[in-house]
Amino acid sequence: MQTRRSFLKFGAGAAAVGAFAPLTVNAQSSNIKWDESHEVVIVGSGFAGLAAAVEAGKLGAKDIVVFEKLGVYGGNSTLNAGQACFADTDLQRKLGIKDSAELMVKDQLASGRGYASEELLRHSAELGPYVYQLTKDCGCVYRDHIINTGGTSATRSHQVVERSGAGFIRPMLKTARSYGVKTKTRHKFEGLITADDGTVLGIKVRKGYHTDHEDSGKLINVRAEKGVLIATGGFAANVAFRQALDPTLGDEVGHTNARGATGDGLIAMLAEGAMPIHLSFIQSGPWASPDEGGFGYGAGFSLYNFPHSIAIDRNTGMRFMNETADRKHRADLEIQRRDKDGKPNPALLIAPKHEAQKDPSMENVLKYNVAWEFDSVEAIAKHFDLPLKPLKQQIEDWNKYVKAGDDPQFGKRMDMSTGIYMTAPFIVQRLWPKVHYCQGGIQINTKAQVIAAKNGKPIPNLYAAGEVSGGVHGVSRLGGCSTPDCMAFGVTAARSMMKA
Structure with a gap:
């Protein structure tokens, strides 16, 4: 049929x-x-x-x-x-x-x-x-x-x-x-x-x-x-x-x-x-930013940071995917991030600055307002209207995964996260797929x-x-x-x- x-x-x-x-x-x-x-x-x-x-x-x-x-x-x-x-x-x-x-x-x-x-x-x-x-x-x-x-x-x-x-x-x-x-x-x-x-x-x-x-x-x-x-x-x-x-x-x-x-x-x-x-x-690219046109600087930032960073649903304050899964898996999940009226509510990629700064893309995403720097978890939650308690718990759990070398939450490969803990200050970028x-x-x-x-x-x-x-x-x-x-x-x- x-x-x-x-x-x-x-x-x-x-x-x-x-x-x-x-x-x-x-x-x-x-x-x-x-x-x-x-x-x-x-x-x-x-x-x-x-x-x-x-x-x-x-x-x-x-x-x-x-x-x-x-x-x-x-x-x-x-x-x-x-x-x-x-x-x-x-x-x-x-x-x-x-x-x-x-x-x-x-x-x-x-x-x-x-x-x-x-x-x-x-x-x-x-x-x-x-x-x-x-x-x-x-x-x-x-x-x-x-x-x-x-x-x-x-x-x-x-x-x-x-x-x-x-x-x-x-x-x-x-x-x-x-x-x-x-x-x-x-x-x-x-x-x-x-x-x-x-x-x-x-x-x-x-x-x-x-x-x-x-x-x-x-x-x-x-x-x-x-x-x-x-x-x-x-x-x-x-x-x-x-x-x-x-x-x-x-x-x-x-x-x-x-x-x-x-x-x-x-x-x-x-x-x-x-x-x-x-x-x-x-296929849509899961590393794209809604805050710039085309491929942009955000893609390079995401590509470098996905292995040792976390993607957060703004409704829950928690991870919702394996950040290094294949593109379709991630893009499909990202486009489902919506507010109560069904409008796009782009997820957040949170990266520790101590690692993100090793890649040249960080300078550009900050310069062109594609990403922002925050000194604390509280500042992230306030700026993006996130539930603070689950976000803090998620970051604490993530650091335990890094130490153990295992992600029981989504099964992410952790060999690229060894020793890279989620600590302040943070660089945060919004995520929304683009046809690629x-x-x-x-x-x-x-x-x-x-x-x-x-x-x-x-x-x-x-x-x-x-x-x-x-x-x-x-x-x-x-x-x-x-x-x-x-x-x-x-x-x-x-x-x-x-x-x-």
Whole structure:
């Protein structure tokens, strides 16, 4: 029996195919006027697109072009915390951390709740060491510290010194250009150009595009000799699209994405007959703050402090979750924090300043009123109208858990809290989820080929990588795992095109 949820999960993709069918232009190559022709055509300049450009250059491609819709490079990739989960690296070994691709896949499968693709996750995890080295060869510099993200069995999230995705994007863009890669901003992807047999011949692009004027620029036809890689990211910024898939994700829930994350590439591939998968699996970030826009400084503060801090329900003054559980678990619980009228009543993340100050994010969250410093538990309770007695008891209990190395309340991993007691002064930040990542998209295989819905076979010359693809992570993606996933399948797409 088809439920409303199952229709949203699978039917919305089919509806999109019909609604956006005009985006695809069917033509014989001899009947179309090509304005440009390139060996490898890449749409999107984020992690996936630039990894593909660098790899294609390494493999000897002579004419590579990267098209970017916005006026700056990097898209959504520049807005993350500069983290990437890799297993069994030299830095992990140096820090005494035991890890493996096998364990990383196991953690991700658990987070995916039965929907993740073991084959695709394994492909990405096993490529991890190569991608890690590729980024270092491009000039990316990692901190001598690895972050613990929720839902993992080993500490594996490596972070660049900039603590921003720009720490990956800038060196990779420079390296791509050293291979002669052409990079073009303000070129909006408008659709695929295909032959009668479905083979992708090229793309239609709006040259000179400006986001405030949808019809700006000039339409041009770009031929792709070896193939087209769609690496345009997700659709978190398209509120109407995401709310049609998940009714809970309306305007009340913000997002962390760049304004360009509107699903252009996804919609065009659906119009071409690509297989939609898991479209309603949309993840919200539990580390977000309602007191700033976008990803913000609060995310970095939360990510650093969750392992040794406590999240408090303002109605009860007590913890309500494992602060290092996977993202979906925490975001689902956070969005349930409401006042008696059902309005959002964001939870509080309480961190001890003696530890929080070790991370540079503390200075920014205090400077921009995303977090506040308090000298006592009483001051916190008064400011946020919390019941004082249970809050004091909760902090006392928490310190006992730290001493014992065990959390009987929610089963939190305590190895990252050893010796870090909850004592004054405190730094407190509000928590409210924001839409962060779309697990759903179009289906790909381990060659990064796009799969057709009508026959389950690859669409010739069409590749996808990153958030625009779906089915990889299942219901919930673990933190720090999108960056290596994007890069691994960008690399894979380049290899597939160069072998074709």
